[in-house]
Amino acid sequence: MNRRRDNRPTRRPLIRHLASAFLGVLLALPGFSQTFTEFEIPDFPNLPFRIAAGSDGALWFTDARSVYGLADRIGRVTTKGEFSMFSIPTSNGQPLDISPGPDGNLWFTEQEANKIGRITPSGAITEYSLPSANSGPRHIAVGPDGNLWFTEQRVRRIGRITTGGTITEFDLPSDSIPDAITVGPDGNLWFTDWVPRIGRMTPGGSVVEFALPTSAQLPLGIASGLDGNLWFTEFDGHAIGRITPSGAITEFPLAAPTKEPVDITRGPDGNMWFTERNFIGRITTGGQITLFPVPLNLYNPLGITTGPDGALWFTASGYGRIGRITTGAGIPATPTPIPSPSVPVSTLSTFAKAVLAVGLVIAASQLLQNSASE
Numbered sequence: 255m256n257r258r259r260d261n262r263p264t265r266r267p268l269i270r271h272l273a274s275a276f277l278g279v280l281l282a283l284p285g286f287s288q289t290f291t292e293f294e295i296p297d298f299p300n301l302p303f304r305i306a307a308g309s310d311g312a313l314w315f316t317d318a319r320s321v322y323g324l325a326d327r328i329g330r331v332t333t334k335g336e337f338s339m340f341s342i343p344t345s346n347g348q349p350l351d352i353s354p355g356p357d358g359n360l361w362f363t364e365q366e367a368n369k370i371g372r373i374t375p376s377g378a379i380t381e382y383s384l385p386s387a388n389s390g391p392r393h394i395a396v397g398p399d400g401n402l403w404f405t406e407q408r409v410r411r412i413g414r415i416t417t418g419g420t421i422t423e424f425d426l427p428s429d430s431i432p433d434a435i436t437v438g439p440d441g442n443l444w445f446t447d448w449v450p451r452i453g454r455m456t457p458g459g460s461v462v463e464f465a466l467p468t469s470a471q472l473p474l475g476i477a478s479g480l481d482g483n484l485w486f487t488e489f490d491g492h493a494i495g496r497i498t499p500s501g502a503i504t505e506f507p508l509a510a511p512t513k514e515p516v517d518i519t520r521g522p523d524g525n526m527w528f529t530e531r532n533f534i535g536r537i538t539t540g541g542q543i544t545l546f547p548v549p550l551n552l553y554n555p556l557g558i559t560t561g562p563d564g565a566l567w568f569t570a571s572g573y574g575r576i577g578r579i580t581t582g583a584g585i586p587a588t589p590t591p592i593p594s595p596s597v598p599v600s601t602l603s604t605f606a607k608a609v610l611a612v613g614l615v616i617a618a619s620q621l622l623q624n625s626a627s628e
Contacts, residue, residue, distance in 0.1 A: 380419075565578045
């Protein structure tokens with residue numbers, strides 16, 4: 255039994271059929287190839303946020319089920335889709351980000367519990383309370399010094415924790431709202447700041463921040479590229495940004511002003527890959543963007559990382575799944591990019607029109623059935 259449908263309003267089937275019809279049209283377009291695989295997380299409901307590749311050859315992700323009144327978990331999934339789930343001892347912690355550590359373990363943030371967690375490949379969890387109360391730890395990454403660095407959004411600090419559990423905090427400017435963090439090609443820590451700015455911190459704690467060109471960008475994810483620059487997402491700016499180690503910023507707008515990118519990572523093909531509500535996106539270091547529409551059950555992807563199998567793995571929070579998009583041993587799949595803003599019906603093939611018509615008929619029929627039952 256599909257419990258998701260039981261928990262959705264009666265009009266959800268209509269939305270599903272319309273989306274299916276739309277995706278059917280896309281699949282009928284010349285050159286389009288389906289490259290996604292979906293894996294359902296056990297024990298729905300769940301809320302997967304971020305994902306990372308572990309030293310054990312599996313993918314690890316956070317599952318903030320406390321929003322449903324359930325125990326938060328750290329999940330592990332093999333490249334074959336086999337799951338193991340581990341409950342976090344502290345209740346209502348809302349784990350957000352997760353990162354592999356230099357010690358072979360995975361390290362994660364607990365935003366509401368005010369803790370940093372560590373989980374071994376066998377599932378043993380240790381938690382470390384942060385010195386600052388209600389600091390709101392958000393994202394975490396391995397630094398150039400072999401320690402774990404994390405953002406403390408509510409107290410405007412960057413934290414550092416050694417693999418032995420020793421914690422140090424560094425102050426940011428008084429108006430900072432730090433979010434994602436990563437290590438840059440220059441050996442410094444780089445982070446996004448909702449102000450909006452991109453920040454750079456040395457391992458010694460010295461901070462410089464670079465303002466974005468406009469004020470309504472909301473930078474979220476950030477990652478290093480093979481070109482020696484940092485790449486970041488602009489949720490409200492509907493764009494992907496690039497910043498050089500010296501602070502020069504270039505923005506690449508997405509095809510439509512409704513696109514809201516979240517996380518970003520470097521793919522095995524040397525390009526940058528990012529998540530968006532309905533798409534997985536790819537941007538070359540030259541700024542060329544391609545959007546790949548996700549299947550309905552992989553709606554609302556959030557975190558993304560490169561897996562040990564050479565594919566991109568991501569969390570799909572809409573229906574509690576883990577998704578994978580293959581890249582062909584380091585060579586990305588290249589389906590026809592999504593035209594923007596829409597595909598005129600006159601340009602569709604006869605088969606595509608038939609798929610669209612059938613989908614609309616099914617949707618209309620479902621709507622009538624729902625109306626009769628209300």
